[in-house]
Structure formats: structure tokens, C-alpha cells
Amino acid sequence: xxxxxxxxxxxxxxxxxxxxxxxxxxxxxxxxxxxxxxxxxxxxxxxxxxxxxxxxxxxxxxxxxxxxxxxxxxxxxxxxxxxxxxxxxxxxxxxxxxxxxxxxxxxxxxxxxxxxxxxxxxxxxxxxxxxxxxxxxxxxxxxxxxxxxxxxxxxxxxxxxxxxxxxxxxxxxxxxxxxxxxxxxxxxxxxxxxxxxxxxxxxxxxxxxxxxxxxxxxxxxxxxxxxxxxxxxxxxxxxxxxxxxxxxxxxxxxxxxxxxxxxxxxxxxxxxxxxxxxxxxxxxxxxxxxxxxxxxxxxxxxxxxxxxxxxxxxxxxxxxxxxxxxxxxxxxxxxxxxxxxxxxxxxxxxxxxxxxxxxxxxxxxxxxxxxxxxxxxxxxxxxxxxxxxxxxxxxxxxxxxxxxxxxxxxxxxxxxxxxxxxxxxxxxxxxxxxxxxxxxxxxxxxxxxxxxxxxxxxxxxxxxxxxxxxxxxxxxxxxxxxxxxxxxxxxxxxxxxxxxxxxxxxxxxxxxxxxxxxxxxxxxxxxxxxxxxxxxxxxxxxxxxxxxxxxxxxxxxxxxxxxxxxxxxxxxxxxxxxxxxxxxxxxxxxxxxxxxxxxxxxxxxxxxxxxxxxxxxxxxxxxxxxxxxxxxxxxxxxxxxxxxxxxxxxxxxxxxxxxxxxxxxxxxxxxxxxxxxxxxxxxxxxxxxxxxxxxxxxxxxxxxxxxxxxxxxxxx
Numbered sequence: 001x002x003x004x005x006x007x008x009x010x011x012x013x014x015x016x017x018x019x020x021x022x023x024x025x026x027x028x029x030x031x032x033x034x035x036x037x038x039x040x041x042x043x044x045x046x047x048x049x050x051x052x053x054x055x056x057x058x059x060x061x062x063x064x065x066x067x068x069x070x071x072x073x074x075x076x077x078x079x080x081x082x083x084x085x086x087x088x089x090x091x092x093x094x095x096x097x098x099x100x101x102x103x104x105x106x107x108x109x110x111x112x113x114x115x116x117x118x119x120x121x122x123x124x125x126x127x128x129x130x131x132x133x134x135x136x137x138x139x140x141x142x143x144x145x146x147x148x149x150x151x152x153x154x155x156x157x158x159x160x161x162x163x164x165x166x167x168x169x170x171x172x173x174x175x176x177x178x179x180x181x182x183x184x185x186x187x188x189x190x191x192x193x194x195x196x197x198x199x200x201x202x203x204x205x206x207x208x209x210x211x212x213x214x215x216x217x218x219x220x221x222x223x224x225x226x227x228x229x230x231x232x233x234x235x236x237x238x239x240x241x242x243x244x245x246x247x248x249x250x251x252x253x254x255x256x257x258x259x260x261x262x263x264x265x266x267x268x269x270x271x272x273x274x275x276x277x278x279x280x281x282x283x284x285x286x287x288x289x290x291x292x293x294x295x296x297x298x299x300x301x302x303x304x305x306x307x308x309x310x311x312x313x314x315x316x317x318x319x320x321x322x323x324x325x326x327x328x329x330x331x332x333x334x335x336x337x338x339x340x341x342x343x344x345x346x347x348x349x350x351x352x353x354x355x356x357x358x359x360x361x362x363x364x365x366x367x368x369x370x371x372x373x374x375x376x377x378x379x380x381x382x383x384x385x386x387x388x389x390x391x392x393x394x395x396x397x398x399x400x401x402x403x404x405x406x407x408x409x410x411x412x413x414x415x416x417x418x419x420x421x422x423x424x425x426x427x428x429x430x431x432x433x434x435x436x437x438x439x440x441x442x443x444x445x446x447x448x449x450x451x452x453x454x455x456x457x458x459x460x461x462x463x464x465x466x467x468x469x470x471x472x473x474x475x476x477x478x479x480x481x482x483x484x485x486x487x488x489x490x491x492x493x494x495x496x497x498x499x500x501x502x503x504x505x506x507x508x509x510x511x512x513x514x515x516x517x518x519x520x521x522x523x524x525x526x527x528x529x530x531x532x533x534x535x536x537x538x539x540x541x542x543x544x545x546x547x548x549x550x551x552x553x554x555x556x557x558x559x560x561x562x563x564x565x566x567x568x569x570x571x572x573x574x575x576x577x578x579x580x581x582x583x584x585x586x587x588x589x590x591x592x593x594x595x596x597x598x599x600x601x602x603x604x605x606x607x608x609x610x611x612x613x614x615x616x617x618x619x620x621x622x623x624x625x626x627x628x629x630x631x632x633x634x635x636x637x638x639x640x641x642x643x644x645x646x647x648x649x650x651x652x653x654x655x656x657x658x659x660x661x662x663x664x665x666x667x668x669x670x671x672x673x674x675x676x677x678x679x680x681x682x683x684x685x686x687x688x689x690x691x692x693x694x695x696x697x698x699x700x701x702x703x704x705x706x707x708x709x710x711x712x713x714x715x716x
Contacts, residue, residue, distance in 0.1 A: 566607025
């Protein structure tokens with residue numbers, strides 16, 4: 001590909017009026033692979049910024065969040081638009097750490113192609129392989145950029161071979177790195193153009209290849225051309241190529257774009273970005289000429305908010321407005337800012353739009369079906385908001401002052417409201433119980449948590465009605481740290497983590513009898529109530545039964561419901577360790593009353609005392625909640641995972657291969673053993689495993705475990 005770089009002016013917000021002049025590219029890869037640094041050098045190559053920032057200095061465009069500056073790693077999605085050869089390229093930088101997969105999924109939703117960033121030193125990790133397969137499942141166009149070619153132990157050929165083995169067929173180099181005498185990167189050989197792009201002088205120059213390069217070019221170029229034209233719509237090309245005809249460069253580039261857009265061919269490039277930025281111009285040329293525009297990428301389906309059908313969406317600037325909020329943030333000066341991908345129509349400032357969202361009470365999200373007026377539009381370059389006059393179908397833009405819109409919501413015309421199908425988000429599986437640090441923090445806690453829920457769909461907020469604990473469900477420990485950091489520094493709310501309480505139960509393991517007696521007659525109106533009950537266990541799931549077998553009126557009819565009410569109240573409080581009692585039958589068999597001093601409250605207290613006495617003379621079991629979990633793990637870690645589940649008192653139900661070198665394991669495991677399983681499974685499986693969990697019921701806790709829980713309850 002030839003160099004036709006016409007960079008935009010530094011600091012100017014690039015605007016695009018046509019979808020075919022837009023490229024939306026998400027950068028994905030593990031933490032430390034060099035995504036953020038690559039974005040810096042691409043911005044420099046396009047003339048958007050004068051010099052690259054450094055992650056270590058906290059000066060990069062993409063990493064501007066307070067938590068990112070402190071941790072020196074990306075924790076959220078960031079947009080970095082640039083203009084190259086008259087095309088607006090929206091670079092979507094995503095975090096590489098597994099805890100922040102929500103922003104990664106949002107980036108995939110916003111983009112039309114994925115650029116997999118692989119370190120020439122570290123190669124491909126398991127999470128990157130899983131992400132590649134996820135992109136393959138939805139046909140996402142992909143390319144691979146190998147970074148850090150200037151580092152020691154960097155080996156381009158070796159990493160390409162690894163990518164071909166892990167990612168499969170269709171992974172082929174578009175450029176080959178050229179080394180200087182000292183082993184450093186001196187330039188790149190373009191296999192299609194058969195030109196050398198030489199950086200040895202410090203500036204990029206183009207020339208014909210040297211004689212020693214020709215055999216290398218011929219071999220690699222043949223494989224590349226065969227890979228490209230195998231996807232060509234012109235079936236005669238392969239015959240012409242085999243016959244020895246020299247195919248012109250424009251034809252090959254057109255077929256390259258077709259092959260990439262179909263998600264069946266994956267060009268590989270290399271870069272050396274520290275501190276040179278070598279290879280970034282070649283990468284920009286590939287994005288402009290080889291990546292699909294929004295016109296070529298399938299759009300999500302949309303319905304009316306009530307689910308009734310609508311016409312399929314089309315990427316048309318004159319079509320009905322349909323956009324989606326892919327990320328929500330709160331700026332202390334501007335307020336809520338929504339990063340929006342426009343699928344259809346044109347969005348303008350001050351327009352009134354309809355906001356609709358999917359009702360997700362389990363995540364704490366409200367149902368949205370309201371009209372709102374949008375504020376200003378901007379093209380964000382990191383934290384810098386650069387005003388634009390409008391945004392067309394295919395573009396990504398920031399919208400100010402949408403007070404009700406949350407991540408995942410749809411924006412459409414108020415006369416023709418739409419709701420776009422949601423993208424898949426993983427369930428947060430690490431629970432953390434929190435309390436406000438002070439009374440002042442408690443007053444602001446609800447508002448701060450509400451803002452976090454609106455911003456982050458991978459966080460779930462729960463008030464456990466049984467333990468009365470406020471629980472944040474998160475993706476992992478790093479996710480917890482960032483959420484609590486934002487609560488404290490962005491919203492001024494300090495919280496403390498406290499031990500998580502699991503919703504245990506109590507039940508009678510053997511029958512018991514209880515005598516409840518309340519007699520207080522020392523002056524004034526007294527209290528008198530006596531009741532005798534029998535308690536027996538019921539099968540699991542039976543609930544509570546109250547039986548009246550009083551004869552002769554020993555307990556007046558009006559006080560029998562009072563006894564039941566007292567028994568129920570004590571069941572809620574527990575009889576052994578302070579947990580609710582379930583699955584018992586209580587029979588009222590006898591009692592006594594006083595014509596003056598008996599009352600509803602007296603018999604309630606007598607019923608409560610009777611149940612406690614019955615428990616003291618019977619055997620009471622603690623019941624613990626049990627979840628059925630399904631673990632999807634790489635085959636090489638199946639034994640370790642199954643052994644770990646058994647060590648957690650789990651009953652392994654079985655395992656079965658699911659293809660792609662992975663196995664599904666099913667097991668029933670007590671919730672007490674799963675509080676940190678999300679973290680520990682990731683470590684055990686080296687990031688190759690995921691799991692789901694579903695509550696199936698309460699079961700008797702082993703005596704030694706129950707004794708420990710009772711001792712802890714008594715200590716508190």
C-alpha cells in the first residue's frame with residue numbers, strides 16, 4: 001500500500017458526513033500488550049496530537065480516569081478519533097484486564113472491526129483466544145497487529161506462527177519487518193505493493209526492495225495473494241493468478257477489503273512504537289483501505305419498545321434515528337455524558353429523542369421509556385470534548401445532558417421509538433458487602449451507587465432482605481477496587497467492606513415440645529398466657545404449617561392466631577444461630593388463659609417462648625444455600641477444577657466436551673464456598689474458565705461446619 005497520508009490538524013475534531021468515510025475499530029488484547037501506546041502513535045501519525053504520551057507518566061489520551069492514572073493501566077473504554085486520507089477513524093481503546101470485560105463488550109458493539117493487539121514478546125494468552133472465538137461467532141472482521149518489535153526477545157515470525165496455530169486459517173502477514181544490522185527494526189516490506197518502507201533514516205521513505213529481499217517476498221506474497229483471492233467475488237482471479245498473470249494492486253486491495261469484511265481473512269502487521277512509531281502509517285493505510293465501513297457491517301435488530309416489529313435498520317443518514325448508548329460517564333462539571341453509536345439517521349444538538357431501555361431489575365436498572373432533549377454533541381479525544389455540529393449514521397459521538405439514559409439504552413425519534421436488541425454481558429459473580437463509612441456517607445450512598453449502576457452494566461446492586469446487607473456484585477477484585485475508588489473520589493462517598501453473610505436457614509432435625517409461659521401480675525394490668533406446642537420437621541420445601549388441636553377452650557379462640565403470630569416471629573429470628581426457621585409443623589395442643597390479664601401480645605410472647613424451648617430440647621440443623629454451577633474450562637485444567645470443586649464440598653455431577661478444546665463441568669456447591677470463586681477460578685485456570693451459578697435450594701450443613709458458624713454467630 002502506498003503512502004498517501006493527509007493528516008488532520010492537531011486538536012481538530014474530525015467530522016464525517018458519509019458512513020463510507022468512517023471506520024470504527026476496537027483495539028482488543030491482554031493488559032500490557034501495548035494497546036494504549038499504539039493509540040498514541042496512531043494519533044501522532046495522523047497529526048491529531050504532536051507527540052505520544054506515556055502510560056507511565058499518565059499522559060496518554062486514552063487513560064485519563066483517576067483510577068487509570070493511579071494503576072497505570074486501562075480500566076475503561078476510551079474513544080480516540082483521527083482523520084487519515086479523508087477518512088474518520090474512531091479508535092476504541094478497551095481495557096485488557098478480565099474484570100473490565102463490560103467495557104470490552106461495549107467496544108465490540110460500537111465497532112465494525114476488531115484489531116487484535118499481540119505483544120511480540122508475550123504472544124497470545126488464553127483470554128485473547130477466547131475473545132477471538134467470540135468475534136468469530138458473530139462474524140466480526142479482524143486483523144492482528146504485533147507490537148513491541150523493538151523489544152528484546154521479540155520474534156515476529158514466531159508470534160505469527162502462534163497466531164496461525166491459535167486463531168486458525170486466514171491469518172497471514174501483510175508486511176514483513178526489515179531488520180537493521182544491529183537487529184533493530186529498520187522498516188517494513190509491503191507484500192502487496194512489493195515496496196520497502198524504510199525508517200532507517202528516522203523518516204519514512206519508500207523504495208524498491210533489495211535483491212536479497214526478492215525470494216522472501218515471492219514466497220510470502222504468494223501465500224498472501226492466495227488467501228485474499230480465495231474470498232474474491234471474481235472466481236476467475238485464482239485461475240489468472242495460477243496461470244502466472246500479474247494481478248494489479250488495486251484489484252488485490254479491493255479483494256483484501258472484501259475478505260476482511262467477510263470475517264474470513266485476517267491480515268497481520270507489525271509495529272515498533274517505543275519510541276519510534278514505526279509501522280503506524282502502514283496500519284492506518286490498512287484501516288482506511290482494508291477495513292469495512294459501517295455500510296458493510298450488519299446492524300442489530302430493533303423493535304418498538306413494546307416488542308412489536310419494526311423495519312430492519314439501514315445505515316442511512318436520512319433514515320429514522322436509531323442510536324445506542326455504549327458507555328455512560330459522569331463529569332463533575334458537565335454532568336452525565338453518553339457515548340453513543342449511531343446506527344441510522346442523523347443526530348443533532350438540542351433534538352428531542354426517545355430513550356428506551358431493557359428492564360433489568362436484577363442489575364438495578366430502571367425501565368426507561370421517556371423523551372429527553374439532548375445537549376451538545378462532541379467528538380471526545382480522551383477526556384477532551386471537541387464540539388461537532390452533527391453526527392451521522394455509522395459515527396460514534398458523545399452526547400451531553402441525557403439525564404435518564406444509561407448504558408445499553410436506545411435513542412430514537414420520539415414519534416417512532418425503537419429498542420435495539422441488547423448485547424450480551426457476563427454476570428458479575430463476586431459479591432462484596434459494604435456499609436457507609438459514616439452517617440454523612442450514608443446520606444449520599446444511594447445517589448452514588450445509582451450513578452455507578454447507570455454507568456456500569458457489569459455491576460449489580462442488591463439489598464439482601466434476609467441478611468439486610470448491601471451487596472455489590474462485581475467481576476473481580478480489580479473491578480471492586482475501581483468501583484469503590486469512584487464512589488470515594490468521584491462521588492464523595494466512603495464505604496467499608498464487611499464480611500459477606502450467606503442466607504442460612506434453620507430447621508428441626510427431630511421432634512420437640514415447648515412450653516411457653518408468660519405470667520406478670522405485679523401491680524396494675526398483668527400479662528398471662530400459657531401455651532404448649534409440639535414441633536416436627538417437614539420435608540424440604542414444605543414451608544410452615546400451624547395446626548390447632550386445642551380442646552375444651554383452654555386457649556380462647558381469639559388468641560390462637562396470636563400464638564401462631566408469635567411462633568412465626570420467632571421463626572424469623574431463629575432459634576439456634578439467628579437464621580430463619582423453615583420446613584416445620586407446629587401444633588398447639590394446650591394452654592391456659594386469664595379472664596382479665598390475657599391478651600394478644602401475651603400469647604404472641606408465649607408462642608415465641610414455646611418455640612425456643614422446643615428447640616432447646618430437640619436437634620436443630622443449620623441449612624445452607626446450594627448453587628448449581630456450570631464451569632466452562634480449557635481441557636488442560638479440567639482435573640484441577642474438578643479437584644477444587646470437591647474440596648469446596650461440591651458434588652460434581654459430570655463433565656462433557658463442548659468443542660474448541662473446552663469442557664463443561666456441572667456441580668452442586670454450597671454458597672459459603674463460592675464467595676470468592678470468581679477470583680480463585682480465574683487463577684486456577686489461568687483465565688481460561690468461566691462459570692454460571694443458579695440457586696437450587698437449602699441443604700443440611702455438616703455438623704463441624706455448622707458448629708463453626710454457630711460459634712461465630714455467638715461471638716457477634
